[in-house]
Amino acid sequence: MIRELTVKDHSIVMEFLLQDPSINLFIIGDIEAFGYHATFQKLWGEFHQGDITAVLLKYFESYIFYCKDKNLFDVEGFASIMQSTIHPVTLSGRADFVEKFENLPNLTLGKKKVTYFAQCGTKKEIQLTGMIKKATIADIDRIVGLRDSIDEFKTTDQTKNILKKAIESKTGRTYYLENDKQEIISTVSTTAENSQSAMIVGVCTHKDYRNNGYASKLMTALVKDVLEEKQYVCLFYDNPNAGKIYKNVGFEDIGFWTMYR
Structure with a gap:
């Protein structure tokens, strides 16, 4: 029934x-x-x-x-x-x-899209630096500006509202790095945070600053902090090269996730 x-x-x-x-x-x-x-x-x-x-x-x-x-x-x-x-x-x-x-x-x-579903339940101990910052509502425009500069990201009129709602409701957080001009050059976010787990999204680095390990550093810091409060951190990915980065952070594949949209 x-x-x-x-x-x-x-x-x-x-x-x-x-x-x-x-x-x-x-x-x-x-x-x-x-x-x-x-x-x-x-x-x-x-x-x-x-x-x-x-x-x-x-x-x-x-x-x-x-x-x-x-x-x-x-x-x-x-x-x-x-x-x-x-x-x-x-x-x-x-x-x-x-x-x-x-x-x-x-x-x-x-339209069907199948991605890997990965999970991390073990945090890596790292030495955090003042370079890594946690975003506030005042940083939203700069975060969206970075995403707009990257072809793989599709921002909409609702992107800012979604980020704002996540920060206000504490169902998501964003960590970022910036250059000397205070331009955000790399970000990692969570969404759908609940009492048990959180989902990693918004992993991106400006094209001029790639291959420097910035996303890995941010993700390691973010995962460490989230796992102080929750059991698991999860993410979807479909790029095997990205998968290698995630596995270095501590993620393991646990299955596949299918979306029709």
Whole structure:
């Protein structure tokens, strides 16, 4: 049976999700931040003999799915929920789970992208210097300016608001380095921070300052600080060369994450 979840389900939902806190980072974070009554967020759960076996989160018009057994959930039932939204459907989750929704006749998914999912639970002891700074709201324009200069990044009108909201709500933080002109030349950020974990995003260095180890230094410092408070730090990547850098910091691949958007 699939039904909408409420605050009365919170304890069993969290117990279920915390079996895999890294994979469920986004769902856990959204529940902790917005609960079960936000107008832009809904959750559904599948139950068998009173036990929850799968969860679907809708955040605005995007969905995230998680289940206990990829072969034992109601694919058609969850698909019927997603059919009611705009098309193509934006969906993400552990690759072997969400790929069960492919090729259903009544569900149109967005363009598929598969990335590595990596996790770090061990911090490296490093000597921090005054060069590494933690961003405040006053630094947002300079951070966005750096991202705008890099082809791989796509900033939108909402980028500044997202950074501002993350800093204000403490669901994200950004560390950066700057040059003598006080221009930001390298950044690393977190997003979706919750009580258990955080996701690394926004790893970038200005093209004129690459191959100097700046991103690695920032990431090592950021991971160290986050792991003082949480169990895990996670990230997605699809570039094997970037993967080598992350593994030097202490990340290990734990699976694949698929996004349809």
